[in-house]
Amino acid sequence: MVLLWTLAVAVSLAWNTTQVRQSAQEQARSSARASIDKDINYRGLIADLGGVYARIDAGVEPNPFLAHVPGRDVVTTGGARLTLLNSSYFMRLIHDRELHIASPGLRGHATSLHPLRAANAPDPWERAGLEAFAQGAREWSGVEESPDGSVFRLMRPRLTTTACLECHGHQGYREGDVLGGISVTVPLEPLYAQARERTLVFGLGHGFLWLLGIGGLTLGYRILTGKEEDLTRAAFYDPLTGLPNRTLFMDRLEQALLRAQRHNERGALFYLDLDRFKHINDSLGHSIGDGLLRQVATALRGLLREEDTVARLGGDEFVVLLTGLGSDPDAAFLHTQTLATKLLQHLCRRYPVDGHELYVSISVGITLFPENAHTSQDLLKQADAAMYEAKDRGGNAFHFYVPSLQAAADLRLQMENDLRSALENGELVLYYQPQVDSERNQVLGAEALLRWEHPGHGLTHPDDFIHIAEETGLILAIGEWVIREACRQIRAWDGESSRRPLPQVSVNVSPRQFRQPDFVQRVKGILAETGVSPGRIVLELTERILLEDMEGAAERIRELQAIGARFCIDDFGMGYSSLAYLKNLPVEALKIDRSFVRDIPTDPNDVAIVETIIAMAWRFGLKVIAEGVETEEQLHFLAARGCDAYQGHLHSHAMPAVEFERHLG
Numbered sequence: 001m002v003l004l005w006t007l008a009v010a011v012s013l014a015w016n017t018t019q020v021r022q023s024a025q026e027q028a029r030s031s032a033r034a035s036i037d038k039d040i041n042y043r044g045l046i047a048d049l050g051g052v053y054a055r056i057d058a059g060v061e062p063n064p065f066l067a068h069v070p071g072r073d074v075v076t077t078g079g080a081r082l083t084l085l086n087s088s089y090f091m092r093l094i095h096d097r098e099l100h101i102a103s104p105g106l107r108g109h110a111t112s113l114h115p116l117r118a119a120n121a122p123d124p125w126e127r128a129g130l131e132a133f134a135q136g137a138r139e140w141s142g143v144e145e146s147p148d149g150s151v152f153r154l155m156r157p158r159l160t161t162t163a164c165l166e167c168h169g170h171q172g173y174r175e176g177d178v179l180g181g182i183s184v185t186v187p188l189e190p191l192y193a194q195a196r197e198r199t200l201v202f203g204l205g206h207g208f209l210w211l212l213g214i215g216g217l218t219l220g221y222r223i224l225t226g227k228e229e230d231l232t233r234a235a236f237y238d239p240l241t242g243l244p245n246r247t248l249f250m251d252r253l254e255q256a257l258l259r260a261q262r263h264n265e266r267g268a269l270f271y272l273d274l275d276r277f278k279h280i281n282d283s284l285g286h287s288i289g290d291g292l293l294r295q296v297a298t299a300l301r302g303l304l305r306e307e308d309t310v311a312r313l314g315g316d317e318f319v320v321l322l323t324g325l326g327s328d329p330d331a332a333f334l335h336t337q338t339l340a341t342k343l344l345q346h347l348c349r350r351y352p353v354d355g356h357e358l359y360v361s362i363s364v365g366i367t368l369f370p371e372n373a374h375t376s377q378d379l380l381k382q383a384d385a386a387m388y389e390a391k392d393r394g395g396n397a398f399h400f401y402v403p404s405l406q407a408a409a410d411l412r413l414q415m416e417n418d419l420r421s422a423l424e425n426g427e428l429v430l431y432y433q434p435q436v437d438s439e440r441n442q443v444l445g446a447e448a449l450l451r452w453e454h455p456g457h458g459l460t461h462p463d464d465f466i467h468i469a470e471e472t473g474l475i476l477a478i479g480e481w482v483i484r485e486a487c488r489q490i491r492a493w494d495g496e497s498s499r500r501p502l503p504q505v506s507v508n509v510s511p512r513q514f515r516q517p518d519f520v521q522r523v524k525g526i527l528a529e530t531g532v533s534p535g536r537i538v539l540e541l542t543e544r545i546l547l548e549d550m551e552g553a554a555e556r557i558r559e560l561q562a563i564g565a566r567f568c569i570d571d572f573g574m575g576y577s578s579l580a581y582l583k584n585l586p587v588e589a590l591k592i593d594r595s596f597v598r599d600i601p602t603d604p605n606d607v608a609i610v611e612t613i614i615a616m617a618w619r620f621g622l623k624v625i626a627e628g629v630e631t632e633e634q635l636h637f638l639a640a641r642g643c644d645a646y647q648g649h650l651h652s653h654a655m656p657a658v659e660f661e662r663h664l665g
């Protein structure tokens with residue numbers, strides 16, 4: 001680029017310099033032409049006047065070529081001696097005295113191949129021009145070097161006029177013949193001096209331009225290379241942790257697998273996932289979550305060798321690639337196991353983030369290659385499946401991939417794909433579980449519970465697919481469908497006049513669904529669209545949702561409450577059970593999680609928890625509903641302590657709408 005720019009500036013400078021020199025010559029040419037034009041005009045004028053008289057004593061000699069003209073010399077009555085000057089003689093006087101006609105230094109010379117006077121004899125340049133005129137040329141010009149420097153020369157033919165014949169008639173010329181030429185010499189040096197000055201200005205200008213261009217290019221180069229670096233970083237590195245991203249990692253994994261296959265060398269792939277990270281992120285906010293991920297990334301990098309690749313695939317998922325583990329599979333396995341233990345020991349600890357002490361544990365899935373897989377994608381799937389296995393076993397553990405895990409991982413993927421079309425295929429349905437008054441055993445309402453009538457797997461419970469819907473974002477569409485379907489069902493039941501209308505239906509709202517900025521508008525829209533009175537719908541929110549953004553949650557709840565919608569807190573006791581939100585949030589009921597109900601009245605801890613929840617709710621003026629009530633004993637215990645309502649198999653399972661109608665009778 002610099003070379004090209006330098007070349008461009010040099011060419012421009014050379015071109016401008018020649019232009020300046022040429023323009024000096026052009027200037028000389030126009031001076032010469034003007035001079036010749038004047039010469040010819042004067043000659044014509046004097047010829048027209050029939051010549052002019054001049055005083056002989058003024059240094060003018062009588063013209064010998066006019067000796068035959070009568071009256072050539074006259075004496076005036078005053079005694080002055082005059083002689084007749086014809087045009088040639090007059091112009092010769094001008095040229096001889098170097099009376100510059102057009103510009104300083106300019107010289108004129110009348111010449112001919114047959115001069116009457118020796119002084120009019122042509123020099124070689126003029127001779128060549130005169131010969132060219134004889135061939136029809138109208139102008140002759142050129143640059144010559146003289147002892148005084150370069151000169152520009154221009155000559156034009158002089159044609160024979162009647163006046164000329166007076167002197168030249170005897171030479172055989174006729175009117176219109178080329179009699180000779182009027183040649184003019186213009187010194188170029190003064191013009192070149194001016195040109196040099198302009199060239200200098202051009203040179204300086206070009207120098208400045210060159211410097212400017214170089215500066216611009218350097219800056220542009222820096223910006224471009226900087227941009228390129230930025231782009232490369234953005235394309236291959238994770239902006240949050242600075243670790244390689246999925247693209248770069250997959251490339252390295254690909255290379256490592258090929259090398260391992262070629263050289264029969266072992267390698268290992270670790271898939272790491274932070275346990276309950278989603279919970280931390282949801283409850284404490286993304287910036288805390290990001291801070292934690294950065295710290296874990298740094299700690300992880302610090303535990304590995306320089307040649308091991310650590311990457312972040314996204315979210316809280318990290319991968320580690322170990323290569324060059326030798327050819328012995330057992331030794332490779334042992335090495336990998338040792339490292340996995342070390343990772344768990346060092347990474348599972350408290351991390352201080354923005355004033356919070358966050359305890360982190362991780363689940364690690366490991367697969368060894370090349371024996372386990374043929375492609376890098378397979379390897380990643382295997383390590384991922386092994387990681388899920390470690391998580392399913394309670395987390396804070398590592399697990400090696402075994403082929404049976406693949407089937408589970410494949411199933412999960414299959415479920416994800418199937419779920420995408422479940423809604424539009426009409427495979428989702430709502431079941432209804434009665435909510436019953438603890439004292440009078442009267443149905444107060446129902447909880448709508450989602451079911452998936454999977455074409456291959458049959459009736460599928462939400463615990464098997466809600467998390468997939470959450471992770472993929474499908475929960476937004478599904479959650480909206482649930483509210484709309486519950487409203488539609490309320491309207492349908494209302495239409496059956498034979499029965500007392502069902503006072504309320506509760507629906508579960510997922511955290512992601514509640515977080516939508518337009519959640520309130522969406523719910524209002526559905527209520528308006530279906531014409532259901534807002535008081536007939538109870539939105540069940542988990543503690544997690546509320547803790548995540550207490551103020552935002554309170555605002556949404558109040559907005560919907562203002563139109564009459566109702567809220568209750570689901571799975572109470574499973575999260576933080578914070579008194580603060582009980583005080584601040586306008587909810588009307590708490591639902592005791594079924595895990596606390598299961599072992600009452602035998603487990604003293606559960607007994608204490610349930611009693612506390614009921615007492616607390618009472619103090620805050622909230623109603624209490626117990627979930628998962630399966631025995632009379634549980635019901636008596638709850639009813640005796642003031643639990644308002646319950647759900648559970650004791651009264652009824654969740655059932656399809658039609659069955660629910662029959663149940664109501």
Ligand SMILES: Nc1nc2c(ncn2[C@@H]2O[C@@H]3COP(=O)(O)O[C@H]4[C@@H](O)[C@H](n5cnc6c(=O)[nH]c(N)nc65)O[C@@H]4COP(=O)(O)O[C@H]3[C@H]2O)c(=O)[nH]1
Binds near residue numbers: 594629653
């Ligand atoms: N062992 C036992 N279990 C009982 C008994 N009575 C009711 N259950 C079950 O307990 C769950 C109660 O719902 P949940 O706590 O809101 O827990 C729900 C809720 O968190 C979620 N879920 C269900 N439907 C939806 C939905 O439409 N949207 C969202 N976001 N989540 C839903 O899935 C969870 C599980 O739902 P289900 O499988 O329907 O499971 C239901 C219900 O069938 C009993 O006596 N004993």
